[in-house]
Amino acid sequence: NDERCVVWKPTKRTNEIPTRIGHDVLARTELKLKTVLSEPVPSGWFAHYFDSDISTEKYKMDEFCKIFQITPVLGQRLLKYLLNFDYDSTTLIDGSDVIKIGYVLWESTACIKALILFEVFDEDGNKLITKNDMKIFYRNYFKDFNLPVADHESIINTILDTCQFNEDDVITFEHFHEILVRNSGPLNQLFKIPFNDKRPNDKKSKRFFSITYIINNLKRTVFLLFYVLVNVSIIIWIVIRRETVIYRVYSKMNGYIIVAxxxxxxxxxxxxxxxxxxxxxxxxxxxxSFLRYLLPVDDHISFHRYVGRFIAVLALIHAFAHIADFAVISSPYSWAQLMFTFLANQDTIVRGFAPLSGIVLLLITTVIIICSMEFVRRSGHFEIFYWTHLLYIPLFVMLILHGNDFWKWIVVPGTIFVCEKIYSIIQRYCTLYGKTYVKSVSIIESMTKTGKVESTVIALTINRPLNFDFKPGDYIFIAIPSIATYEWHPYTISSAPDTKGTLTVHVHAVGNWTNKLLEYYKRKMDNRNDLHEVTVLPVSPNQEENNKNKMLTTSAPTKILAAEDLLWIDGPYSSCARYIFDCQHVILIGGGIGITPYASILSSLMAQFRYQRVVCKNCNHVNYTHDFVDDRTLRKVDFIWVNRDIQSFEWFLELLDSFEQEQESYLKNCNDSKRFLDIHLYFTGNNESKSGNVPLALASSLYHKGSGEDIFTHLKSKTNPGRPKWNELFKQINESNENLAQENENNPKRDINVFFCGSPVMAKTVKLYCKKYTFKFHKELF
Known part of the structure; x- marks a missing residue:
């Protein structure tokens, strides 16, 4: 088959490489590559990936690397091998060559792509990769890639040892191909260019109200249907009442009034x-309570937004209907007098105030709707959304004055709302529940690609009030008077309820208030001499392993400040994360700082592991009182964390390492137990390094295989460069779940629940694959 390479497999008796077969495979693959390079690129192919024909353009090396999102050393070697192109600082690259390389890297067979990568390592072109070839390449590559690990040489040596060079310290193409198959996943993923494919999409349109959708979203569908029926019933009641009662009394009532x-x-x-x-x-x-099985409480914020938009539409129609009515009715007053004075004389609480109050209501509604749009909330201006939303107070006051009957509708929900507010105010200013102080502040600093140290995450350790109780995954509103007295911001509690005396929240400095908080504590740190500078290391059960552990050694130390700033807490309030412990198998997915709800969950689970641990006083042997997994509903956790850069994993790296160590100890002492937690870490990098992840993915796999730990975090779980391949990942998790059910007839297949907290764009993708594999999807909303 000319689409497949013959893979070299060493025998048990010898490591000798079959040279004759090697040359045959290499020669055939080189011939196919030369054929592809000599063929013209299909007409219009560039339109799939480029906005216009770039064949007449000229590009510098940095521009070429940016197009393909590769590092300079990888770009230079690709040009040298594919085009026999010797780069210097003054040379420009033709756009037609850019298109040709893009076509080869995207459309070629997996075997040709493997050959290209092989030649990238083979700098001297002798059709063999020596140890020195690979060492030189990775030295330059790690330097260009800014790999956040200090000891590059020891990493490179581990990679070389894992490659299993033959006795002549070389690797042939067949051996290299086998390494790729074993360590770098499917070969067709090599050199995937991250362009937006603009070819037509033949997928069928989504069917939101199909039978499958209704079954999977039964609570939401029933609630939405009930809401629609209530609104339709109100319309029918008004029409019937108009035809029976109103018509007899006010026979001259026009259609505008009926609509209004x-x-x-x-x-x-x-x-x-x-x-x-x-x-x-x-x-x-x-x-x-049991009511959560009947009511779609997880959608209350989404329903709130939809109802708010419906109110805006109704308010506009209502206003324009009255404006039109004032223009056509027979009255001794002009249109302006009816609109802007009390002369309309409607029967309201304040007689004749309806037109003026209606104008005020329309203005307030417009301000609230505009300032609650996503582009305002997500652009670092949360305080605009917060303060304008407080206009609901004059809004409801004006509604009561505007219409005679509105108070009848609001009396019950309004009373509950006021009672909740009073209860909340009492709690937040009471030292037993909400009035407390910031005990310490940790500013987590990390090294950027340019070598600059930046601080973007603040960990607030808060003194826990005596009667403050919460569940894992709950969130609170906090206010710090030294930053802003009357601003309240929601944050998930990232520590476990089992932690006594303190609770922790992680704040990402992306908005005005959060940046003020960061600058405030930076100034305090600059003025204090008693700061503690620590590098957070993973915690192992024994001191010997602690000394062996290494961390992201290019990151700057975390600065810790002892502080006693006044802080008020409003809450806690629940989220869908409360359901996690009622599920059998959960997938926790966090994007960036969105991992905080699940950090609390893992902290709580780890505390429960440790509660059951018993250490013998005589021999220090660790044992567990009973089976941790079998005594609870939750049996399996898949933890998926996606970050933009490697340094962000520092936020909760100590927690992940502690859990890994605790789980290893548990599995070692409970022979029949299954793994409880699987960790999947991904970093997407910046836009200039995604396609250049091919050599990095290979190095990461080889290092993990050789050392048993990750090249970036030194966890046992491997960190994957690039975005998660959700289809493959979910398929793997689903198959593992099915295999577990087949192994034990008494262990039926478990329902898989996905809990997500992160960006809306990622949420849409994850939700799409949840539908494909019939996983239940839950999204954190605050």
Whole structure:
């Protein structure tokens, strides 16, 4: 088969490489590559990946590397091998050559791509990779890639030892191909160019209300249907009432008034219902009761947004209907007098105030809707969203004055809402529940690609009030008067409930308030001489392993400041993370700082592991009182963390390493037990290094195989460069779940629940694959 390489497999008796077969395979693959290079690129091929025809353009080396998202050393060697191109600082690369290389790297067979990578390592072109060839390449590559590990030489030596060079210290193409198959995944992923493929998509359109969708979203569908029916019933009731009662009394009532009255009644219902959707204390209670199986409480924020938009539409229709009515009715007053004075004389609480109050209501609604848009909330201006949302107070006051009957609709939800607010205010300023102080502050610093140290994450260790209780995954609102007295911001508690005396939140400095917080504590640190500078190392069960552990040694130390700033807590409030312990198999997915809810979950699970650990006083042997997994509903956790850069894993690296060590100890002493936690780490890097991940992925796999630990974090779990391949990952998890059920007839297949906290873009992708594999999807919303 000309699409497949003959793989060299060493025999048990000898490591001798079959030279004759090697030359045959190499020669055939080189011939196929020369054929591809000599053929013209299909007409219009560039349109799949480029915005325009770039064949007439000229590019510098850095621009060429940026197009293919590779490092300079990899770019130079690709040009040298594919085009016999000797690079110097003044040379420009033709756009037609860029298209040709793109076509070869994208469209070639896996065997040809393997040959290209082989020749990238083979600098002298003798068709063999020596130890020195690979060592020189990786020295330059790690330097270009800014691999955040100090001891590059020891890493390179481990990689070379794992490659199993023959007795002449060389690797042939067949052996190299075998290494790729074993360590670098499917060969067709080699040199995947991260362009946006603009070829037509033949996938069928999504069917949101298919039978499968309704079954998987039954609570949401029933609730939405109930909501629609209530609104339709109100419309029918207004129409019937108009035909029977209103028509007889006010026979001259025109169609504009009918539309205005329908919208008015719908507004009364929806403006009261939108309060119900944000009763945080009530929702927390529902999540802890059987009602969560009946009501879609996880969608309360989404429903709140939809109802808010519906209110905006109804308000506009209602306003324009009255404006049109004032223009056509027979009245001794002008249109302007009816609109902007009390002369309209409607029967309201304040007689004649309806037109003016309506204008004010329309303005308030417009401000709230605009300032609650995602581009405002996600652009670092959360305080704009927060302060404008407080306009709900004058909004509801004006609604009561605007219409005679609105108070009847709001009396019940409004009373509950006011009671919750009073309860919240009492708690937040009481020293037993919410009034506390910041005990210490950790500013986590990391090295950027340019070598600059930046601080973007602040870990606040807060003195835990005496009666403050919470569940793993809960979130709180915090206010620090020294930063802003009346601003409250939501953050997930990242520590476990089992931690006594303190609780921790991690703050990512991306907005105005968070940047003020960062600068405030930076100034305090600059003015203090008693700072503790520590490098956080993974914790192992014994001191000998602690001394062996290494960390991301290019990162700057974490600065810890003892502080006693006043802090108020509002909460805790629940999220969908409370369901995790009621599931059998969960996949926890976090993007960046979105991992904090699941850090609390893992901390709690690790504490439960340790509670059951018994250490013999005589021999220090570790044992466990009973089977940790079999005594609880939750049997398996897959932990997936996606970060933009390697340094971000420092935030909770100590926790992950501690859990790995604890799990290894547990498995060692409980022979029949299965792995409870699998860790999957990914870093996407920046836009200039994604396609250049091919040699890095190979180095990472070889190092992990040779040393038993990750090249970046030194965890036992491997860190993967690039974005997760969700389809392959979910398929692997699903097959593992099915195999476990087949091994034990008494162990039925477990439902898999996915819990996600991260960017909306990633959420859409994850949700799509959850539908494919019928995983239940839960998204954290605050």
């Amino acid at each position: 009255k329908i919208c008015a009644m719908l507004l009364c219902f929806n403006c009261s219902f939108i309060i119900v959707l944000m009763l945080k204390q009530t929702i927390t209670i529902i999540r802890s």
